[in-house]
Amino acid sequence: MTAESVETRAERKERTRRAILDAALDLTEDGTLSTLSLRQVAKQVGIVPTAFYRHFASVDEVGLALVDESFASLRALLREVRQGPVDGAAQIVDRSIDTLVAHVHRHRAHFRFIARERAAGPLAVRMAIRHEIELCERELATDLALLPGTAAWSSDDLRVLSGLIVTSMVSTAEALLGAEGRPEAEQQVVRTARTQLRMLLIGALNWHSRT
Amino acid sequence: MTAESVETRAERKERTRRAILDAALDLTEDGTLSTLSLRQVAKQVGIVPTAFYRHFASVDEVGLALVDESFASLRALLREVRQGPVDGAAQIVDRSIDTLVAHVHRHRAHFRFIARERAAGPLAVRMAIRHEIELCERELATDLALLPGTAAWSSDDLRVLSGLIVTSMVSTAEALLGAEGRPEAEQQVVRTARTQLRMLLIGALNWHSRT
DNA sequence: ACTTTGAGTGAACAGCCGTACACTCAAACC
């Protein structure tokens, strides 16, 4: 029988590649990308150090791949929030934060990775992350332009507000990671985030460009 | 004659200690504390590796000392801003941001260090930084309580607002570091920060606790 | 069936790492 060769060659390669990414994600939980050694990764994956080069030219490239992955899932999250109904402001706030919390739970390792490397990673990785966050800000700004009340806003002011919101959400995500596994601390973070977003929204509603 | 022994023993030790801290600050410009090796530091200072232990038990302890230093100067900054006159809101915003910009220029290395290690440093260092930032938030909250218009605010809401402001200032500082040496980019960051703080202020002025 | 391809192997290398240990020798102390 030789039951249908269960794994094609490309599949096996892809599986190893995934294993490398997962190992890197796991091993950066303590330490940075720059402290992550190729040999540690290889050992955890179960391959010999030199086999690593069949998949990536350096550890930094693994970092860039992880940035792509992380923001791919984050963009999926944002799309999800965005296509929801535009009901009251309070509902938008609550729904956004609930979605963020769920996503941080689901992709904790990715968020931790981004939070760390955003400030401390290799230059190329830092630049990639900064670029992705800027894309998020831009997308949010175009969405905000569609909201009632922002008709008279300058595009600069829209970008400023979206920057403010993104910054607040990033720091909320970081706080959630810090509250790991302590439900009451996490609830506190969620309450704070809700109030923060509402304050921001009130500021926005009373804002008039060109004052 | 033997002209007054120019350096006492304790002075010399202190000078070496400073040299170690400066070297660490300089060498972390590329890489993190965890990638910083005791041997690199020793070489830059001009001492043999083992002499390092006369001053610090580990690289992490150097990190903690640097956290102390950084926030000592930051607290001086905050005191300076705080004791200024309480004129119009716009003046407070402008003065705060100008002071921040000046301070980031003066202590760029320290700010870079904090920005990096806040997310990526050793656990003890991360905790120390988080604690210091929390102190800043608390002090700001008590100052905000003295401002007109916040009389009816709950203490929770005061903390939330001060958290929002601190977060915004931290991200402004990070943006300033990113705009290193490009004056037009830096001016853009300053303009954005001003608008952000004003939006926050408007949100605060229209806020009513317990809604 | 024969050839090519390429993921994974295994030994070897030069270099850096932290740290242990025994030491010097001048300032500080009594």
Place this chain on the structure above:
DNA sequence: GGTTTGAGTGTACGGCTGTTCACTCAAAGT
């Protein structure tokens, strides 16, 4: 003036690092 102290020295060690090179050997291509 003799003794103690302690910052800085020099050597040596085992362990981990990235990268090289020549290799196997089964799947894929022809």
